[in-house]
Amino acid sequence: MISEIDTLMQHWAEQTRRCGMEASLSSPMGTLMEFAGGMPRNLPGPRELMANGAGPDHIxxxxxxxxxxxxxxxxxxxxxxxxxxxxxxxxxxxxxxxQMQLLGLPSTADRTYRNWVQSLHEQVMSDLLRRAHLRAA
Structure with missing residues (x-):
């Protein structure tokens, strides 16, 4: 399952580079509700604009x-x-x-870096599953 999260993260990056995470006309209250209290910064505007290619996709x-x-x-x-x-x-x-240098890790900390990547993937996966469950309920 972690390789799938890596693929989703790559998709997120491609969408972010292509569209940015900005559009227009977002509602802070609507965004807060949509993201269950964890409001991201610079979130795109209404879904209608995104459906027409003005922002990143749902994933x-x-x-x-x-x-x-x-x-x-x-x-x-x-x-x-x-x-x-x-x-x-x-x-x-x-x-x-x-990447390790920019994260402040010594060049000998390859295992630590790999553990951090694993933790990132696990935590993103956990949150995606939590959000899917909330939507289904």
Whole structure:
């Protein structure tokens, strides 16, 4: 299942690069309700605009919401969101040693880096499953 999360994260990055996470006319209260209290920053506007290609698709928005909730979980969550940005957003992609350097990890901490990536994927997956369950209820 983690490889699927990696694929979703890559999709999120592609959508973010293509569309940004901004559009127009968003409602703070509607956004707060839509994302179950974990309001991401710079969220796109109404769904009608996004349906016409003015913003990222639903999957990318779900990943963004999961990252926003993760970012609100303290220093560790913020670090994992930074990892997501460094790992998935840059074009061309940053090397693992460069990501580690930007995260403040020593070059010998490859195992720590891999554990952080695993934790990022697990926490995003957990939040996506939680959100899907809330929607189904």
């Amino acid at each position: 990318a928005r779900e990943i963004e919401a999961a990252l926003a909730r993760l970012e609100h979980r303290g220093e560790r969550g913020q670090l994992l969101v930074k990892l997501a940005s460094l790992r998935y957003l840059p074009v061309p992609a940053l090397s693992v040693p460069r």
